[in-house]
Amino acid sequence: MKTKVAQFGLGPIGIETLRLAAAKPWVEIVGGIDIDPQKVGRSLTEVTGIKGLESVRVYSSVEQLPVKPDVALHTTVSRFKAALPQLQSLARAGISVVSSCEELLFPRLKDPAGAAELDALCQKHGARMVGTGVNPGFVMDVLPVCLTGVCRSVGKIEVTRVVNASSRRLPLQKKIGSGLDPEEFRRLFREGKMGHVGLVESLALVAHCLKWPIGPIKETCEPVIATEDIKTEFLEVKKGLTCGIHHRAEAAVHGQTVIELDLQMYLDAINPRDVVRVAGDPTIEFVETGGVQGDRATVAAVVNAVPRVLKAPPGLLLMTDLSVPCVS
Amino acid sequence: MKTKVAQFGLGPIGIETLRLAAAKPWVEIVGGIDIDPQKVGRSLTEVTGIKGLESVRVYSSVEQLPVKPDVALHTTVSRFKAALPQLQSLARAGISVVSSCEELLFPRLKDPAGAAELDALCQKHGARMVGTGVNPGFVMDVLPVCLTGVCRSVGKIEVTRVVNASSRRLPLQKKIGSGLDPEEFRRLFREGKMGHVGLVESLALVAHCLKWPIGPIKETCEPVIATEDIKTEFLEVKKGLTCGIHHRAEAAVHGQTVIELDLQMYLDAINPRDVVRVAGDPTIEFVETGGVQGDRATVAAVVNAVPRVLKAPPGLLLMTDLSVPCVS
Numbered sequence: 193m194k195t196k197v198a199q200f201g202l203g204p205i206g207i208e209t210l211r212l213a214a215a216k217p218w219v220e221i222v223g224g225i226d227i228d229p230q231k232v233g234r235s236l237t238e239v240t241g242i243k244g245l246e247s248v249r250v251y252s253s254v255e256q257l258p259v260k261p262d263v264a265l266h267t268t269v270s271r272f273k274a275a276l277p278q279l280q281s282l283a284r285a286g287i288s289v290v291s292s293c294e295e296l297l298f299p300r301l302k303d304p305a306g307a308a309e310l311d312a313l314c315q316k317h318g319a320r321m322v323g324t325g326v327n328p329g330f331v332m333d334v335l336p337v338c339l340t341g342v343c344r345s346v347g348k349i350e351v352t353r354v355v356n357a358s359s360r361r362l363p364l365q366k367k368i369g370s371g372l373d374p375e376e377f378r379r380l381f382r383e384g385k386m387g388h389v390g391l392v393e394s395l396a397l398v399a400h401c402l403k404w405p406i407g408p409i410k411e412t413c414e415p416v417i418a419t420e421d422i423k424t425e426f427l428e429v430k431k432g433l434t435c436g437i438h439h440r441a442e443a444a445v446h447g448q449t450v451i452e453l454d455l456q457m458y459l460d461a462i463n464p465r466d467v468v469r470v471a472g473d474p475t476i477e478f479v480e481t482g483g484v485q486g487d488r489a490t491v492a493a494v495v496n497a498v499p500r501v502l503k504a505p506p507g508l509l510l511m512t513d514l515s516v517p518c519v520s
Numbered sequence: 521m522k523t524k525v526a527q528f529g530l531g532p533i534g535i536e537t538l539r540l541a542a543a544k545p546w547v548e549i550v551g552g553i554d555i556d557p558q559k560v561g562r563s564l565t566e567v568t569g570i571k572g573l574e575s576v577r578v579y580s581s582v583e584q585l586p587v588k589p590d591v592a593l594h595t596t597v598s599r600f601k602a603a604l605p606q607l608q609s610l611a612r613a614g615i616s617v618v619s620s621c622e623e624l625l626f627p628r629l630k631d632p633a634g635a636a637e638l639d640a641l642c643q644k645h646g647a648r649m650v651g652t653g654v655n656p657g658f659v660m661d662v663l664p665v666c667l668t669g670v671c672r673s674v675g676k677i678e679v680t681r682v683v684n685a686s687s688r689r690l691p692l693q694k695k696i697g698s699g700l701d702p703e704e705f706r707r708l709f710r711e712g713k714m715g716h717v718g719l720v721e722s723l724a725l726v727a728h729c730l731k732w733p734i735g736p737i738k739e740t741c742e743p744v745i746a747t748e749d750i751k752t753e754f755l756e757v758k759k760g761l762t763c764g765i766h767h768r769a770e771a772a773v774h775g776q777t778v779i780e781l782d783l784q785m786y787l788d789a790i791n792p793r794d795v796v797r798v799a800g801d802p803t804i805e806f807v808e809t810g811g812v813q814g815d816r817a818t819v820a821a822v823v824n825a826v827p828r829v830l831k832a833p834p835g836l837l838l839m840t841d842l843s844v845p846c847v848s
Contacts (some may be wrong), residue, residue, distance in 0.1 A: 214671055256660050330670050334844060341824050341845020342658050342817035344540055401846045415782020468806075472847070473820075474813040478796075478806040485802035489670035492801075496669050512844040516662060518729050519800070 194220040195498060198261035198287070199236070200278065201268035202226040202250065204363065205292060207240045208491045209265050213506050214242055218519065222259040254281040263498050266291035271391040276306055279321060285315040287320040290497045292490060294390030296323025297333065298510065301396040311508035320501045322509045324487035325466045328390035331466050331480075332453050333397045334511050335379070339478065340402065341492065346472035349398055352454045356461040357436055361396040362426040368457045369415060370427055372434040377415040387413040388439045388455055395441045395451050405449055406443035412459045413439040418457040424459060434461040451486060460496055496520045522548040523826060526589035526615070527564070528606065529596035530554040530578065532691070533620060535568045536819045537593050542570055544823065544848065551586040552578040582609040591826050594619035598717040604634055607649060617649040618648040618825045620818060622718030624651025625661065626838065629724040639836035646832040649827045650837045654817035655681060656718035659794050660781050661725045662839050667798045667806065668730065674800035677726055680782045681812055684789035686765055690754040692814070696785045697743060698755055700762040705743040716767045716783050721778050724770045729840050732778055734771035741767040744786040752787060763787040767774045824848045 198221050206226075213219045224236045232252045236245035240481040251257055254264075263286050269275050272295035300307040314321055323329070332351045340346050357365050369377045369386055380386035384512050392409050399406045412444075415434040422429045429435045436458020443451045466480040500514040511517075525547050527538040534554075541547045544565075552564045560580045564573035579585055592615050597603050600623035607624075610617050628635040642649055651657070660679045668674050685693050697705045697714055708714035720737050727734045743762040750757045757763045764786020794808040828842040829838045839845075 335666070338663070338845050340847035341662075342654050342812060342821045343847045344816060344820040346521050350718075358608050401844075454784075458581055466806075474816050476808060476812055478794075478808050480804060480806050484804055485672060488672060488802050492672040493670045496671075512846065514843060516729075516840040516842070517666050518840065519671045519674050520670035 194218055195263060195502065196220050196222045196259060196261040197498070198225060198227040198257060198264045198442040199224045200264045200282070202228070202231055203267065206267040206492065209267050209292070209494050210236070210240060211242050212491050212495045213265060214245060218520070219246055221248050222261050224256045225252070225254060225257070226250055227252060252392055254287065260285065261287055262292060262502060263288040265494055266293065267494070268293070270294045272303055272306065273306065274297055276310065279310055280313060282322065282504055283310060283317055283319045286317040286319050288319050288431070288501055290494050290501055291321070291323045292325050292494055293304055293323050294325065294328055294394055297328040297390055298393040298397045298400065299323070299508070301393055307508060314508050315506045319505045320504050320506055320509055321512065322501050322511060324493045324497050324511050326484055326486055326493055328394045329485050329491070329511060330389070332455070333394040334517065335399045336468050336470060337376060337393050337398060337512055339468060339476050340472065343470060343474065343476065346402060346470055348450050348471040348472070350452045350469040352465070352467040352473070353483060354461050354464045355457040355458070355486060356464040357457050358424045358459045361487060365424060365426055365459065366459070368436045369434040370436065370459060371429050372415065372436055374415045374417060377434045381413045387437060388457070391441045391453055391455055395443055395453050397510060397512065398451055399443060404445050406445055406450065407443055409443050411441045413437055418459070422459045429459060436461070460483050492519070510520040522546055523591060524550045524587060524589040525593045525826070525831065526551045526553060526585060528553040528592045528594040530559055530567055531595065533819065534595040536815070537595050537620070537822050538568060539570050540819050540823045541593060542573060542794055546848070548784070549573055549576050550589050551576060551585045552803070553582060553585070554578055556582060569795070582613050582615065584628045588613065589615055590830060591616045591618060593822055594621065595822070596621070598622045600624055600631055600634065604638065607638055608641060611647045611649065612637060612647055614645040614647050614830055616647050618822050618829055620653050620822055621651050621652045622653065622656050625656040625718055626721040626725045626728065627651070627836070629721055635836060641836045642836050646834045648832050648834055650825060650829050650839060650842065652689050652821045652839050654812055654814055654821055654827050656722040657839060658817070658819050659796070659812050660719070660783070661722040662845065664796050664798060665726060665729045665840055666805050667796060668800070671798060671800040671802065671804065673732060674798055676799040678776050678797040678799070679781045680793070680795040681784070681811060682792045683785040683814060684792040685785050686752045686787045689815060692785070692830045693752060693754055693787065696764045697762040698764065698787060699757050700743065702745060702762055704734050705762045709741045715765065716785070719767055719769045719781055719783055719831070721779050723748055723771055725838060725840065726779055727771060728838070732773050734773055734778065737769055737771050739769045741765060744784065746787070757787060764789070820847070
């Protein structure tokens with residue numbers, strides 16, 4: 193029996209998620225969902241260019257799907273509050289969800305009441321939901337937690353991720369503020385419109401798993417300034433303007449810093465890498481030179497989570513509640 | 521409510537496992553089990569030197585435990601066949617097990633019938649069982665599987681682990697054949713008395729998780745020859761004699777090698793490290809310079825698995841069936 197899958201959200205990430213899911217022999221695509229009137233009513237092949245989906249259509253809501261999917265791949269927004277009505281409609285229909293919504297990695301951090309209500313709704317209707325990706329969802333949270341599994345005790349977790357944004361797609365190059373005046377960047381961060389959504393959720397997930405009673409999360413986000421003119425495939429940044437972000441989150445227990453997440457994503461980044469360090473007994477430090485590739489890995493994380501989320505008990509789940517990640 | 525734990529096996533690893541478990545605030549030690557008549561009837565503090573266990577005794581069998589534990593930490597033997605009667609007695613008593621028995625990582629490889637019977641017994645009596653450790657149990661199996669969780673597809677898994685045995689305890693230095701004539705080493709390997717128990721189980725677990733229909737596992741185990749006289753804290757090896765093992769296991773699908781595990785454990789090893797490489801889309805390679813410390817990490821892996829195994833459904837389980845590893 194194949195797993196019936198619907199694709200909720202047909203933007204660039206949604207299309208890539210659908211493309212990967214449709215290629216898996218254990219998946220049957222049963223529908224698409226998108227609010228764009230240009231897409232609704234057309235076939236998924238017409239809308240996405242993916243062959244073999246000529247007879248599967250795009251609908252404007254969950255309720256209109258002709259077949260109930262086992263799981264929806266949800267790739268619409270980054271904020272939990274914006275995703276919540278969509279997730280509620282899926283939960284009420286008893287449809288499980290794997291989502292790339294960054295804040296869904298640990299939704300109770302910013303909205304404990306909304307998360308608790310969604311959890312109750314999932315349990316009532318037998319739906320499982322989880323948020324995942326590569327960051328958040330793996331490099332700065334699930335992987336360090338996994339490494340602690342061979343530690344007698346852990347004193348501190350530090351993750352540094354440096355991404356060379358020059359090799360990434362245009363939306364990422366824009367998202368990190370490329371070309372902005374540094375003061376404009378700082379103003380946007382203060383207004384909650386700049387920075388990596390999900391970084392504080394990664395930290396909160398690590399603290400939750402290690403049962404660390406952390407104090408408030410300290411967050412800084414500074415522009416990386418171009419030290420010379422930079423030209424990528426998509427855009428140009430003049431010397432002195434913003435060419436990326438340096439976003440940090442940390443938290444302490446009783447005044448002692450126990451988690452430090454350091455994320456740098458900028459154009460022409462030097463020594464891109466992932467460094468996952470668990471200071472403990474024993475101390476473990478794994479380094480990925482180059483760093484785990486973001487876009488392709490995020491889509492994979494979403495599709496790969498499907499079989500595991502379907503085996504888990506109903507509810508709003510965490511990636512660390514599921515069995516060990518594995519390609520599917 | 522604390523988790524009631526019994527320690528089955530009071531050799532050096534068993535004592536270290538018990539020491540770590542007894543220090544966890546969520547654990548209550550309710551008994552020890554050992555066949556050594558010198559230990560039976562005495563208190564765990566007398567036998568192990570661990571304080572606070574003065575009123576907890578050592579028994580010669582599971583049946584004699586005065587309190588039923590939730591879980592037994594089982595650290596007696598490396599071979600599944602030798603462990604089986606002990607595991608059966610635990611299963612019949614409905615006691616769950618986390619074991620350092622290397623072959624229990626993937627027991628169906630060498631004894632599918634024995635594993636199936638034990639699984640049925642566990643399900644009948646509501647017991648959960650899992651074998652774990654650092655190797656096998658993490659570096660060469662669970663960790664590479666976990667990394668595939670962010671891959672769209674995987675073509676090959678390669679793990680290289682180089683351990684400097686000079687910094688390890690005497691039993692390990694002996695186990696790797698230190699001081700043996702190379703021909704004697706090779707004879708012992710042919711007789712199944714030399715080599716790293718669990719290496720082929722690591723490979724089989726990876727293949728199982730990735731659903732790869734591998735052919736026969738190819739295994740080689742060669743002595744590492746001392747190129748000069750070596751002196752450790754515990755022993756001396758003359759130039760020309762064995763100072764360690766180089767044990768490899770690999771397997772292919774349709775003639776294409778898809779898993780390669782390369783384990784080198786020798787005295788004065790150069791560049792000790794763990795290299796976990798998943799060749800796929802994307803390719804991911806994490807390196808631990810120095811390598812994850814074996815003994816301390818193995819004991820931790822066993823104790824840390826307890827909360828996760830108790831949440832899993834009854835049966836003979838794999839580490840990859842449990843939720844993401846985490847320090848407990």
